[in-house]
Amino acid sequence: MLLDHRELGAWRWLLGGTALLLSLFLLLPLLLIVALSFDSSQWLQFPPPSWTLHWYAQVFADPDWLSSLRASLEVGVSVTVLSVGIGLCASFALVRGRFRGRAFLRAFFVTPMILPSVVLAVALYGVFLRLHLNGTLAGFVLAHLVLALPFSIIPITSALEQFDGAVEDAAVLCGATRWQARLRITVPAISLALVSAAIFSFLASWDEVVVAIFMASPGLQTLPVRIWGELRQNLSPDIAVVSTLLVLGSAVLMGLAAMVRRGASS
Amino acid sequence: MPAPGAIAVREAQGTGLAGARPARGARGRGEGFAPAVPALALLLCCFALPVLALLLRSLLDPRPGLENYAALLATGTYYRVLANTFLVAGTVTAVTVLLGLPLAWFLAVAPAFWARLVFGIVVLSMWTNLLARTYAWMVLLQSTGVINRALIALGLVSAPLPLIDNLTGVTIGMVYIMLPFMVLSLRMPLAALDRETFRAAALCGASRWQAFWRVFLPLLMPGLASGALMIFVMALGYYITPSLLGGTSNMMLAELIAQLVQSLLQWGVAGAAAFVLLAITLSLYAVQVRLFGVRGAAGG
Amino acid sequence: MSAPFLSIARIAKSYAGTKAVDEVSLDIAEGEFVTFLGPSGSGKSTTLYIIAGFVEPSAGEVLLGGRSLLAVPPHQRGIGMVFQRYTLFPHLSVAENIAFPLRVRRRPRAEIADKVDEMLRLVRLEGMRGRRPGQLSGGQQQRVALARALAYDPRILLMDEPLSALDKKLREEIQGEIRRVHVETGVTVLYVTHDQEEALRLSDRIALFNHGRIEQVGDGRDLYERPASAFVAGFIGNSNFLPVRVVAAAGRHAVVSCPDGFELRGVRVAARPAGAEPTLMLRPERLWLAPGGAGEGIAGTVVDAAFLGDCIAYRVRTGWAQDLAVRTPLAALGGAPAGVGQEVRVCCEGRHAFLFAAL
Numbered sequence: 064m065l066l067d068h069r070e071l072g073a074w075r076w077l078l079g080g081t082a083l084l085l086s087l088f089l090l091l092p093l094l095l096i097v098a099l100s101f102d103s104s105q106w107l108q109f110p111p112p113s114w115t116l117h118w119y120a121q122v123f124a125d126p127d128w129l130s131s132l133r134a135s136l137e138v139g140v141s142v143t144v145l146s147v148g149i150g151l152c153a154s155f156a157l158v159r160g161r162f163r164g165r166a167f168l169r170a171f172f173v174t175p176m177i178l179p180s181v182v183l184a185v186a187l188y189g190v191f192l193r194l195h196l197n198g199t200l201a202g203f204v205l206a207h208l209v210l211a212l213p214f215s216i217i218p219i220t221s222a223l224e225q226f227d228g229a230v231e232d233a234a235v236l237c238g239a240t241r242w243q244a245r246l247r248i249t250v251p252a253i254s255l256a257l258v259s260a261a262i263f264s265f266l267a268s269w270d271e272v273v274v275a276i277f278m279a280s281p282g283l284q285t286l287p288v289r290i291w292g293e294l295r296q297n298l299s300p301d302i303a304v305v306s307t308l309l310v311l312g313s314a315v316l317m318g319l320a321a322m323v324r325r326g327a328s329s
Numbered sequence: 330m331p332a333p334g335a336i337a338v339r340e341a342q343g344t345g346l347a348g349a350r351p352a353r354g355a356r357g358r359g360e361g362f363a364p365a366v367p368a369l370a371l372l373l374c375c376f377a378l379p380v381l382a383l384l385l386r387s388l389l390d391p392r393p394g395l396e397n398y399a400a401l402l403a404t405g406t407y408y409r410v411l412a413n414t415f416l417v418a419g420t421v422t423a424v425t426v427l428l429g430l431p432l433a434w435f436l437a438v439a440p441a442f443w444a445r446l447v448f449g450i451v452v453l454s455m456w457t458n459l460l461a462r463t464y465a466w467m468v469l470l471q472s473t474g475v476i477n478r479a480l481i482a483l484g485l486v487s488a489p490l491p492l493i494d495n496l497t498g499v500t501i502g503m504v505y506i507m508l509p510f511m512v513l514s515l516r517m518p519l520a521a522l523d524r525e526t527f528r529a530a531a532l533c534g535a536s537r538w539q540a541f542w543r544v545f546l547p548l549l550m551p552g553l554a555s556g557a558l559m560i561f562v563m564a565l566g567y568y569i570t571p572s573l574l575g576g577t578s579n580m581m582l583a584e585l586i587a588q589l590v591q592s593l594l595q596w597g598v599a600g601a602a603a604f605v606l607l608a609i610t611l612s613l614y615a616v617q618v619r620l621f622g623v624r625g626a627a628g629g
Numbered sequence: 630m631s632a633p634f635l636s637i638a639r640i641a642k643s644y645a646g647t648k649a650v651d652e653v654s655l656d657i658a659e660g661e662f663v664t665f666l667g668p669s670g671s672g673k674s675t676t677l678y679i680i681a682g683f684v685e686p687s688a689g690e691v692l693l694g695g696r697s698l699l700a701v702p703p704h705q706r707g708i709g710m711v712f713q714r715y716t717l718f719p720h721l722s723v724a725e726n727i728a729f730p731l732r733v734r735r736r737p738r739a740e741i742a743d744k745v746d747e748m749l750r751l752v753r754l755e756g757m758r759g760r761r762p763g764q765l766s767g768g769q770q771q772r773v774a775l776a777r778a779l780a781y782d783p784r785i786l787l788m789d790e791p792l793s794a795l796d797k798k799l800r801e802e803i804q805g806e807i808r809r810v811h812v813e814t815g816v817t818v819l820y821v822t823h824d825q826e827e828a829l830r831l832s833d834r835i836a837l838f839n840h841g842r843i844e845q846v847g848d849g850r851d852l853y854e855r856p857a858s859a860f861v862a863g864f865i866g867n868s869n870f871l872p873v874r875v876v877a878a879a880g881r882h883a884v885v886s887c888p889d890g891f892e893l894r895g896v897r898v899a900a901r902p903a904g905a906e907p908t909l910m911l912r913p914e915r916l917w918l919a920p921g922g923a924g925e926g927i928a929g930t931v932v933d934a935a936f937l938g939d940c941i942a943y944r945v946r947t948g949w950a951q952d953l954a955v956r957t958p959l960a961a962l963g964g965a966p967a968g969v970g971q972e973v974r975v976c977c978e979g980r981h982a983f984l985f986a987a988l
Contacts, residue, residue, distance in 0.1 A: 065537065065545050066524035068438045074537060079443075082435035085428055086447050089454040089508065092465035095475070099468065153368035160361025172368060175376055177614055179566020181583040182603045185590050186379035189386070209376045212368060232683055233716040233774070235704045237730035238781065244704075247729075251720045270458050273568050276587075290460045294573055298467060306461035313456040 099303035146264035150215030158223040198280025207268040214263035222256030387600030397601035418564035429511030455509035494576030518552025634659040640689030651841035667838030709778030717762035724758040748776035888948025895979030907986030915981040921972025
């Protein structure tokens with residue numbers, strides 16, 4: 064009655080109407096960003112007096128935006144590679160290892176995800192200041208790696224748990240060493256989880272603001288740090304352009320992740 | 330060679346020997362620990378120890394004692410920050426639950442096409458950069474923004490409503506950001522409901538209204554509570570959205586911590602504030618795990 | 630006598646104080662098909678995994694050709710194994726799965742190709758070489774697993790309940806395949822199962838496990854006709870277990886007294902007693918019914934008669950508290966079967982009865 068669309072009767076319209084309004088609530092701000100990026104008025108008038116690509120040209124000609132894009136990509140790619148590598152090793156220990164404190168270790172590895180990121184940001188800021196890691200690529204990567212690791216460990220451990228360890232044992236009896244068996248049999252078999260770990264690790268770094276604000280220096284700013292700085296000063300149309308590109312990027316990665324998930328289920 | 334150790338092996342009958350491996354000369358630590366070392370080292374050096382150091386500073390900086398905590402709870406400005414934080418987190422949680430339930434319910438019952446479309450919007454919104462979304466609301470909520478101009482044009486108000494640089498703006502922006510999390514965390518509990526239960530309720534003579542209050546909501550309560558707790562915890566520690574939409578006079582806890590460190594260099598008080606935030610977060614998380622298990626707590 | 634091919638010597642394994650394997654010893658000849666049979670938790674799989682190298686024994690030794698196997702890591706033991714669950718490598722084709730052990734050993738390409746063809750012929754899956762494991766049925770998957778395990782000419786083939794996930798008809802078909810492959814390759818097979826029929830059908834010898842120990846080793850007939858203990862008698866085939874009084878005993882034979890005073894002579898005494906009370910074991914198919922009245926046999930009344938196709942299964946109420954199960958093959962049935970309520974005498978030859986008693 065309450066779980067079947069046809070049996071909902073008049074409630075169906077009530078529910079559908081609410082869902083429609085909430086969908087618009089979720090969607091319109093995203094569309095607004097896109098519209099503003101083509102808005103010819105510098106003062107963010109809506110509806111726009113006319114459309115223009117001027118702001119796009121301006122962003123792509125701005126060395127500051129381009130350098131922060133490069134910084135974002137450098138940090139993001141480094142974090143992704145390290146996060147998947149370290150996460151894969153750690154997942155083998157968590158799933159296949161037999162040692163005391165395994166459950167505790169597993170919980171510990173995902174705590175960065177539940178901790179308010181401002182606490183991590185301030186804590187790392189304090190330590191990195193003394194180590195002169197602030198404003199360096201290494202500092203950025205280390206900080207984001209902490210946040211990205213859970214996003215790699217969670218899908219990989221769950222894939223490893225679903226992958227029958229006896230298959231790995233079979234490879235060992237076939238003559239492969241334990242790590243050969245893992246590399247040649249287990250890793251290819253869980254490759255979809257590795258792709259998903261990579262996507263989420265990248266996004267964890269790419270979209271991260273709070274820790275990044277504390278790690279940045281005038282010479283090294285990722286895109287979100289740059290946007291943050293701009294937002295605190297003025298609402299320039301540049302931000303609309305960059306935001307649009309970020310929405311677009313998210314949509315593409317989202318589609319990729321959906322494809323991976325579909326591949327995993329088939 | 331992986332380090333050896335004792336392996337629990339059960340007999341046949343569908344039980345696995347998965348991962349059982351050669352074991353010679355068992356060691357106390359157990360085996361297979363080595364691959365976890367890089368991750369463990371990273372989290373110790375770049376997570377656990379720095380956080381610990383920050384908390385220690387709250388007790389030692391500028392001199393040993395509890396004065397930082399006293400300052401945090403006794404000073405009017407700090408106290409107002411705490412009050413703001415709980416007020417906003419509570420309001421945001423309540424509104425998000427109220428809005429998230431019908432949306433998740435719609436996703437559970439709607440025809441496939443509509444469900445997929447709306448779900449796509451929810452996920453797209455969640456995956457869009459936080460700053461981009463906050464930027465959109467900064468534009469929307471301005472006194473000369475789209476919302477105020479529309480309200481004036483419709484004759485509903487005569488002067489622009491103050492929607493930004495106050496807690497109203499923070500609440501709207503944060504509800505917008507939390508709503509997808511709530512919807513996603515309600516998906517599993519809703520999928521677990523059995524439609525036959527409601528047919529049975531109808532046959533027992535329950536009206537839709539009664540079935541909603543007496544069957545639907547009680548069955549969904551654990552999912553709602555778990556989602557609400559998760560959102561409350563997340564909202565408590567939010568930094569970006571409150572500081573951009575709330576203005577300088579309506580600070581929340583996370584922003585206070587950042588300010589104390591960045592502008593005021595008061596590491597001691599910052600450590601104390603961080604400890605308060607951490608303690609609340611972890612104890613609510615513990616409640617979550619206790620009540621709903623790890624999976625429920627990690628949901629979203 | 631030269632040293633046995635494979636020698637398991639007093640191996641033991643305990644987990645948290647419970648003995649999963651308790652001093653198991655067994656010698657196996659080259660080319661033999663030996664089955665570890667037993668209920669779940671009896672230690673048979675653990676013993677197999679000790680031989681494979683995935684479990685380290687707390688004590689004991691495993692010798693292959695007189696050399697210790699325990700010192701060799703599993704990937705160098707050269708042992709083939711087919712697991713209970715399908716353990717094909719999901720991202721590799723059938724042919725690639727079979728080739729895997731040879732690739733790991735860096736054999737020449739041409740040799741690998743030949744061996745893969747030979748193995749595919751052996752398990753009769755020539756047409757499936759390009760398929761992925763996900764495209765095969767369960768029975769086909771286990772045949773590929775068998776081919777993979779044999780591809781590198783292992784000295785021993787271990788099989789851990791390989792057919793337990795298959796349905797009955799398929800199981801019997803693959804049992805036939807396994808027998809044929811064993812004959813064709815001459816490989817030594819250690820096979821674990823909890824299915825007595827499978828064990829009887831396949832094996833040269835059966836080692837019956839119980840509580841981490843081997844109760845008895847022998848071929849199917851030994852275990853069936855000369856059970857060393859009540860557990861063996863109960864596990865292999867069906868049995869009536871009945872409390873009796875021992876009238877006389879001499880050597881390995883005894884005279885026992887049944888409820889209404891009938892004395893069964895020439896009853897064989899088993900090697901190990903079942904418990905304190907003397908217990909008589911009668912196989913239902915070794916019993917036959919004679920018309921009621923005076924004469925040899927235990928007097929009783931038929932309370933149930935079921936036609937099972939190849940035989941008639943009776944339940945007969947006698948002086949014992951429990952009913953006796955009696956099976957009469959159709960060929961042995963003289964006239965009409967006994968009906969419910971009919972007075973009968975249950976007859977038995979002493980040499981087909983077993984006494985478990987501490988004498």
